[in-house]
Amino acid sequence: MTPRRPVRNAHLTHAAATSYLSASPAVFPLRVAGPVMAPAAFVPAPVRLPVSNGRVSLGHVAATQGRRPHFFGEGVPASSHGPARVVGAPQMVAPPPRRREPSSRDTVPIGDVAADERERLEANLSGGVVPGVDSPPPPEEEMAEYDSRRFSEANPPPPLSMKDSMDLWIENILVLYGDKEPRDTVPVAEGEVSDLMGGPFFLALHRCFKQYGPIYKLAFGPKVFIVVNDPVVCRHILRERSILYDKGVLSEILEPIMGKGLIPADYETWKTRRRAIVPGFHSAWLEFMTGMFGYCTDGLSEKLDGLIAADDGNAPVVEMETEYSSLALDIIGKAVFNYDFKSTQTESPVIKAVYRTLREAEYRSTFLFPYWKFEPLNWIVPRQRQFRRDMKLVNDTLRKLIDEAQHGKQSTELDDLKRRDYENVSDPSMLRFLVDLRGESTTNQQLRDDLMTMLIAGHETTAAVLTWATYELVQRPDIYARVRAEVDAVMGDRQSPPTFEDVKSLNLTRRVLAESLRMYPEPPLLIRRLLADDTLPGGEIGKPTNLKRGTDVFICVYSMHRSPALWEEPDMFNPDRWLKPFSNPGVDGWSGYNPPAPNRASLYPNEVNADFAFLPFGGGSRKCVGDQFAMLESTVAFATLVRRFDFSLGCAPSEVGVDTGATIHTKGGMPIRVRKRGEWDELNEASAKLAQQ
Ligand code: HEM
Numbered sequence: 052m053t054p055r056r057p058v059r060n061a062h063l064t065h066a067a068a069t070s071y072l073s074a075s076p077a078v079f080p081l082r083v084a085g086p087v088m089a090p091a092a093f094v095p096a097p098v099r100l101p102v103s104n105g106r107v108s109l110g111h112v113a114a115t116q117g118r119r120p121h122f123f124g125e126g127v128p129a130s131s132h133g134p135a136r137v138v139g140a141p142q143m144v145a146p147p148p149r150r151r152e153p154s155s156r157d158t159v160p161i162g163d164v165a166a167d168e169r170e171r172l173e174a175n176l177s178g179g180v181v182p183g184v185d186s187p188p189p190p191e192e193e194m195a196e197y198d199s200r201r202f203s204e205a206n207p208p209p210p211l212s213m214k215d216s217m218d219l220w221i222e223n224i225l226v227l228y229g230d231k232e233p234r235d236t237v238p239v240a241e242g243e244v245s246d247l248m249g250g251p252f253f254l255a256l257h258r259c260f261k262q263y264g265p266i267y268k269l270a271f272g273p274k275v276f277i278v279v280n281d282p283v284v285c286r287h288i289l290r291e292r293s294i295l296y297d298k299g300v301l302s303e304i305l306e307p308i309m310g311k312g313l314i315p316a317d318y319e320t321w322k323t324r325r326r327a328i329v330p331g332f333h334s335a336w337l338e339f340m341t342g343m344f345g346y347c348t349d350g351l352s353e354k355l356d357g358l359i360a361a362d363d364g365n366a367p368v369v370e371m372e373t374e375y376s377s378l379a380l381d382i383i384g385k386a387v388f389n390y391d392f393k394s395t396q397t398e399s400p401v402i403k404a405v406y407r408t409l410r411e412a413e414y415r416s417t418f419l420f421p422y423w424k425f426e427p428l429n430w431i432v433p434r435q436r437q438f439r440r441d442m443k444l445v446n447d448t449l450r451k452l453i454d455e456a457q458h459g460k461q462s463t464e465l466d467d468l469k470r471r472d473y474e475n476v477s478d479p480s481m482l483r484f485l486v487d488l489r490g491e492s493t494t495n496q497q498l499r500d501d502l503m504t505m506l507i508a509g510h511e512t513t514a515a516v517l518t519w520a521t522y523e524l525v526q527r528p529d530i531y532a533r534v535r536a537e538v539d540a541v542m543g544d545r546q547s548p549p550t551f552e553d554v555k556s557l558n559l560t561r562r563v564l565a566e567s568l569r570m571y572p573e574p575p576l577l578i579r580r581l582l583a584d585d586t587l588p589g590g591e592i593g594k595p596t597n598l599k600r601g602t603d604v605f606i607c608v609y610s611m612h613r614s615p616a617l618w619e620e621p622d623m624f625n626p627d628r629w630l631k632p633f634s635n636p637g638v639d640g641w642s643g644y645n646p647p648a649p650n651r652a653s654l655y656p657n658e659v660n661a662d663f664a665f666l667p668f669g670g671g672s673r674k675c676v677g678d679q680f681a682m683l684e685s686t687v688a689f690a691t692l693v694r695r696f697d698f699s700l701g702c703a704p705s706e707v708g709v710d711t712g713a714t715i716h717t718k719g720g721m722p723i724r725v726r727k728r729g730e731w732d733e734l735n736e737a738s739a740k741l742a743q744q
Pocket of ligand 1: 568
């Protein structure tokens with residue numbers, strides 16, 4: 052973050068920022084010195100934005116502060132349990148953390164919630180209760196128009212108008228460039244936009260986090276983003292006041308691709324569709340899917356066997372990020388709409404179209420001007436013509452599958468669907484469930500949007516978890532040997548992939564995956580936009596922050612997952628951290644991390660166990676619907692491969708660069724040397740010894 056100087060006009064090519072800034076180039080003539088990454092938040096694959104020459108600041112120094120399915124078809128100092136964080140610049144305006152004992156109002160009691168978490172969330176949805184813990188609202192006349200206390204799930208805040216955006220701009224200009232008193236004392240990150248370049252956006256935000264602490268602002272001209280990295284604030288935004296925050300610009304970018312799928316959907320559509328989709332992930336289905344995960348991973352194993360054979364039995368270097376991506380695509384295609392992409396074996400036109408569509412989503416997220424909204428350009432610009440063709444192919448494929456499912460519709464009660472004998476149905480997909488579910492009739496277009504959203508949300512994420520878990524594990528032979536020993540002990544003599552029951556016993560393997568999600572959260576950034584005036588709780592900075600309707604908020608999950616105030620040795624890969632509690636009274640209102648009770652059903656230490664310091668699948672009402680699915684999938688895939696192969700890095704660890712799209716990608720792939728299991732004596736011996744213990 053050097054050198055620094057105050058600059059009046061600033062620019063960030065974040066999707067949200069760009070849409071504002073590009074809307075008014077004459078008012079704020081902005082120039083940037085090179086390509087800038089867009090943030091990652093369910094927008095796939097990295098794309099750089101070409102920008103003109105010039106020097107611009109990152110911020111303004113403001114005056115403020117078993118069973119087979121038959122359908123084969125950077126160096127932050129390690130924190131101790133000490134009270135307060137040491138990160139943060141001395142010039143930070145925020146006062147040191149206040150301390151107090153956490154109160155029962157701060158969180159839902161851990162032990163009671165872990166197993167019933169989904170029920171609780173769904174109860175929130177169906178009961179129309181105000182999320183979180185709130186006192187009854189005062190009389191109407193005492194509340195301002197956009198007072199957050201006015202709103203509830205039954206009465207959500209209205210969408211933003213152009214006037215709201217303009218009001219916010221004007222206020223920001225007056226605060227940043229005039230002498231209007233700010234609403235808060237949040238420090239404004241200062242520096243050069245070049246600080247954001249040459250690397251992923253979330254890493255630049257992480258540098259800001261180290262300098263400015265758990266809550267700071269990025270000011271780009273009149274456009275201000277609040278960046279939060281504090282569990283108490285995250286809990287407020289995601290759970291207690293989730294009704295006040297929508298997905299903001301993310302919805303605008305994703306809508307042309309996902310339509311009214313869960314991620315970009317408006318509140319009313321989201322509420323209806325979430326209620327229909329969540330029960331689809333019921334335990335009988337997940338158990339059946341576990342067999343399918345094993346079947347698909349066997350396909351990858353066969354491919355790796357073939358590559359080893361082609362290398363005369365040696366240890367070829369395989370680009371595993373691509374392999375994991377193909378595996379995850381095959382799995383999600385089968386699970387969601389019973390379509391076999393066969394992408395581990397071939398590259399069909401549909402697969403190519405799907406990948407190009409995903410890349411286009413990200414390209415759009417980095418573009419200064421939403422040109423795709425101008426219909427004529429979609430016919431003239433070659434890239435847009437290609438996109439139209441790709442979307443047509445993908446949509447035609449989906450529509451055909453939906454038509455087929457509708458044709459065989461058997462309207463069935465939810466309870467009966469949950470008891471379905473998935474071994475004996477021809478189509479066990481989520482699509483089939485949604486079509487057959489009695490009382491949830493919807494349009495084919497909505498089904499298409501639901502499926503497309505799950506395809507995108509469930510694909511790269513899982514592939515990334517497997518990629519980074521592999522990367523970390525191969526650098527830690529001690530832990531690797533223990534994982535092998537665990538898999539061997541659980542699987543015994545069986546050569547078939549792990550079953551649902553096996554997964555429950557693969558504790559260390561699942562902790563490795565959870566630790567990978569802590570270090571490489573997918574996506575590393577969550578995006579929200581405030582729909583009513585709100586006050587963020589103090590948390591670590593110990594002082595509330597007032598926000599105005601229309602404010603854009605980034606939750607930098609990456610920074611929070613690596614905060615020394617919240618984790619011991621945060622940059623260290625240590626799957627055993629999940630076994631012991633951690634707390635820090637310096638973070639006001641944070642209950643700390645408490646390991647889930649062994650008899651709890653959760654497959655991973657979740658956001659409730661960590662009181663929102665760990666958000667592998669988000670939290671609150673917009674929490675991932677596929678969390679259990681993803682954990683089962685990645686555990687089965689990982690254990691199956693660990694049992695059959697020995698992996699080691701095919702390059703120096705530092706050569707594996709980091710990049711972002713929807714998820715944290717590698718820069719140029721993950722080269723892994725693959726041997727047949729049994730030929731790596733040292734690891735085998737260590738593994739055998741551990742298995743006997
Ligand atoms: C390891 C794999 C996965 C990770 C790390 C992950 C992560 C996340 C996160 C962090 C969110 C919350 C986003 C936000 O609050 O803005 C989310 C939402 C979502 N995820 Fe996942 N996900 C994974 C797998 C899946 C799978 C397999 C599916 C579907 C089969 C899925 C479907 C969704 C959907 C539909 C949403 C939107 C939920 C809503 O807004 O109501 N995800 N995911």
